[in-house]
Amino acid sequence: MQPTLEANVSRSSIPSDLRITDLRIANLVGVPFRSSIVRIDTNQGISGYGEVRDQASKTYALLLKSRLIGENPCNIDKIFRKVRQFGHHARQAGGVSGIEMALMDLAGKAYGVPAYALIGGKFRDNVLCYADTPSQPDAEEMGKVLLERKNRGFKFLKMDVGVDLLWDTPGTVIAAPGARNIDTVMHPFAGIQVTQKGIEQLVDYVATVRSIVGYDIPIAVDHFGHIAIDSCIRIGRALEPFTLAWLEDMIPWQLTDQWRQLTEAITTPTCTGEDIYLKQNFEPLVEAGAVRIIHPDPATAGGIAETKRIGDYAQEHGIGMALHLAATPIATMASVHIAAATENFLALEHHAADLEFWSGLVTGLATPLIQDGYIAVPNGPGLGFGDIDPDAMRAHLDPNDPVFFDAPTTTWDLEISHDRLWS
Numbered sequence: 001m002q003p004t005l006e007a008n009v010s011r012s013s014i015p016s017d018l019r020i021t022d023l024r025i026a027n028l029v030g031v032p033f034r035s036s037i038v039r040i041d042t043n044q045g046i047s048g049y050g051e052v053r054d055q056a057s058k059t060y061a062l063l064l065k066s067r068l069i070g071e072n073p074c075n076i077d078k079i080f081r082k083v084r085q086f087g088h089h090a091r092q093a094g095g096v097s098g099i100e101m102a103l104m105d106l107a108g109k110a111y112g113v114p115a116y117a118l119i120g121g122k123f124r125d126n127v128l129c130y131a132d133t134p135s136q137p138d139a140e141e142m143g144k145v146l147l148e149r150k151n152r153g154f155k156f157l158k159m160d161v162g163v164d165l166l167w168d169t170p171g172t173v174i175a176a177p178g179a180r181n182i183d184t185v186m187h188p189f190a191g192i193q194v195t196q197k198g199i200e201q202l203v204d205y206v207a208t209v210r211s212i213v214g215y216d217i218p219i220a221v222d223h224f225g226h227i228a229i230d231s232c233i234r235i236g237r238a239l240e241p242f243t244l245a246w247l248e249d250m251i252p253w254q255l256t257d258q259w260r261q262l263t264e265a266i267t268t269p270t271c272t273g274e275d276i277y278l279k280q281n282f283e284p285l286v287e288a289g290a291v292r293i294i295h296p297d298p299a300t301a302g303g304i305a306e307t308k309r310i311g312d313y314a315q316e317h318g319i320g321m322a323l324h325l326a327a328t329p330i331a332t333m334a335s336v337h338i339a340a341a342t343e344n345f346l347a348l349e350h351h352a353a354d355l356e357f358w359s360g361l362v363t364g365l366a367t368p369l370i371q372d373g374y375i376a377v378p379n380g381p382g383l384g385f386g387d388i389d390p391d392a393m394r395a396h397l398d399p400n401d402p403v404f405f406d407a408p409t410t411t412w413d414l415e416i417s418h419d420r421l422w423s
Contacts, residue, residue: 013044013046013109013110013111014044015072015074015107015110015111016072017043017044018042018043018044018046018072018073018074018106018110019042019043019070019071019072020040020041020042020068020069020070020071020072020073021041021042021043021069022040022041022069022409023038023039023040023041023061023062023064023065023068023069023099023409023412024038024039024041024405024406024407024408024409025037025038025039025058025061025062025403025405025407025409026039026393026397026403026404026405027058027397027398027401027402027403027404028328028393028396028397028398029396029397029398029399030355030396031327031328031352031355031358031361031396032054032326032327032351032352032355032358033054033055033326033351034054034055034398035051035052035053035054035327035328035331036051036052036056036057036058036061036094036098037049037050037051037052037328037330037388037393037405038050038051038052038061038098038099038101038102039102039405040068040073040099040102040103040106042073042106044110046106046109046110047106048073048101048102048103048104048105048106048107048109048382049101049102049105049330049383049388050097050098050099050100050101050102050103050104050105050303050330050331050334051098051101051299051327051328051330051331051334052094052095052097052098052299053090053091053093053094053097053098053297053299053300053327053331054299054326054327055091056091056092056094056095056299057091057094058401058403059095060086060087060091060092060093060094060095060096060098061094061095061098061099062095062409062412062415063086063095063412063415064083064086064095064096064099065409065412065413065415066412066413066414066415066416067079067082067083067416067419068083068099069413073102073103073106073107073110074106074107074110074111076100076103076104076107076118076305077305079099079103080096080100080103080302080303080305080306082419083095083096083099084096084278084302085419085421087277087278087302088277089275089276089277089281089300090275090277090300091300092277093277093299093300093301093302094299094300096302096303097298097299097300097301097302097303097306098299098303098331099303100302100303100304100305100306101298101299101303101304101330101331101334101383103303104118104303104304104305104334104337104382104383105334105382105383106382107382108381108382108383109381109382111381112381113381114337114377114378114379114380114381114382114384115304115334115337115382115383115384116337116338116340116341116377118304118305119304119305119308119337119338119341120308120341121341122340122341122377123340123341123342123343123345124339124340124345124377125340125376125377126374126375126376126377127335127336127339127340127345127348127374127375127376127377128155128156128346128347128348128373128374129154129156129347129348129349129350129370129373129374129375130154130156130157130158130218130220130322130347130348130349130350131149131154131156131157131158131350131353132158132222132326132349132350132351132353133145133146133149133157133158133159133353134160135159135160135164135165135223137165139204139205139206139208139209140208140212142159142205142208142209143208143209143211143212143213144212146159146209146212146213146219147212147213149353150213150214150217152353153370153371153372153373154353154370154373155217155218155372155373156217156218156220156245156347156373157213157217157218157219157220158219158220158221158222158245158248158349159209159219159220159221159222160221160222160223161202161205161206161221161222161223161224161239162202162223162224162225162227163192163194163198163224163225163226163227164223164225165201165202165205166194166198166201166202167180169197169198169201171195171197171198172194172195172197172198172201173192173193173194173195173198174192174193174194174195175190175191175192175193176191179191179192179226182226183226185226186226186252186255187225187226187227187228187229187250187251187252188228188229188251188255188258190226190227190228191228192225192226192227192228192231193227193228193230193231194227194231194234194235199234199235199238200238202235202238202239203238203239206221206239206242206244207242210242215243218244218245218347219242219244219245220244220245220246220247220248220271221239221244221245221246221247221248222248222249223248223249224247224249224250227250228251229250229251229258229261229262232247232250232251232262233261233262233265233266235250236250236262236265236266236268237265237266239268240266240267240268243268244268245269246268246269246270246271246292246293246322247266247268247269247270247271248271248272248295249271249272249274249295250262250270250272251272253272253273253275253276253285256284256285256288256290257288257290259272259285259288259290259291260288260289260290263289263290263291263292269291269292269293270290270291270292270293271291271292271293271294271295271322272285272291272294272295273285273291273294273295273296273297273301273324274295274296274297274300274324275297275300276296276300276301277300277301277302278301278302278306279301279302279306279309279310279313282294282296282310282313282314283313286313286314286317286319287317289317291319292319292320293319293320293321293322293346294310294311294314294319294320294321294322295321295322295323295324296310296311296321296323296324297323297324297325298323298325298331298334298335298338299325299327299331300324303334304334304337304338307323307338307342308338308341308342311338311342311343311344311345312342312343312344314344315342315343315344319344320344320345320346321342321344321345321346322345322346322347322348322349323335323338323339323345323347323348323349324349325348325349325350325351326349326351327351328358328361328362329358329359329361329362329365329369329385330361330362330383330385330388332348332350332369332375333362333365333378333383333384333385334383335348336348336375336377336378336384337377337383337384339377340377348375350370353370357392357395357396360389360392361388361389361392361393361396362385362386362387362388362389363385363386363387363388363389364380364384364385364386364387365378365384365385365386390404390405
């Protein structure tokens, strides 16, 4: 019998026969924060990688294992609808989001296409990154650190400006005893007010930074503290001369009416969204015109396809999208595919500008991954990197929970309940 042409073609996967067989976890720290990496294995020897959001529990992913076994990972939307009820806002969405990333990685590898092709193709070949930068109490030092990043090629920067810069200066903050340590109370209920002296100190801080860094580069501002909307408006108006890229998370994202009041009161763009899960929960902010920029985190929002849907929805209402992120190259590359495929994308957050090892956690990409302020969109299948570097990752195992992919997760195989949401 003569061999057929098909017999000579290497087929790494038969997508219709692909089935999920296992889910494993690696717990890392300092990458830049604590992260759990998800690996989903299949019956055809290919695996997909995702990442649970920084500082979230690996349990959010492990509890979903029994809902995945036996499923075809190429049925991304079917599986997402099956597990999305187990996500919630902020870190509680980490499991669903990380698994969706891994499914996208797997499906792309099965079909031999990059993840961006699975969500509609790409608008750009390079993704602009913005360097988030640890706060410095001294404005000149802050300016020097930001200038170093600018000189290194970053074309978009972010810094913190808020009450943490004021607490040690008498007369700048009015607050009840113990308010400095409040982090579990929503901003309107903390009772913290910034005085005129405090506002002037923040203005001087930003003015010094701008004088060092210049006005030819965007600078966004974050971490104002648990202050109510009145102080937010006063600060926002005072900072208008410095043409900041945006003011981020000044008040909790749930307070749509207050966001609208703030946005209408100032001329600097407002921005929020890193803790919001699913498109439907962005809709009130977007429809009310309550912010100028949405800022989903793909490891919170629901993964790659859901974040793309969020961006498209915002675009219909004239709102741009930046991406929040504090992650390894795995969730970073998931974000790169979203950024490539979303027309109204602005910039992707990067928290690891000072970690020389960071790019080497995966293989098959440029080193360093960010060059001249951009990440090149890969055309390889799935998320586009070659593989993880196990030695590089093992060097950053969480000492309190040193779990790597070789640790079985069979105890989660039968974890299940009656999940149906209707009778």
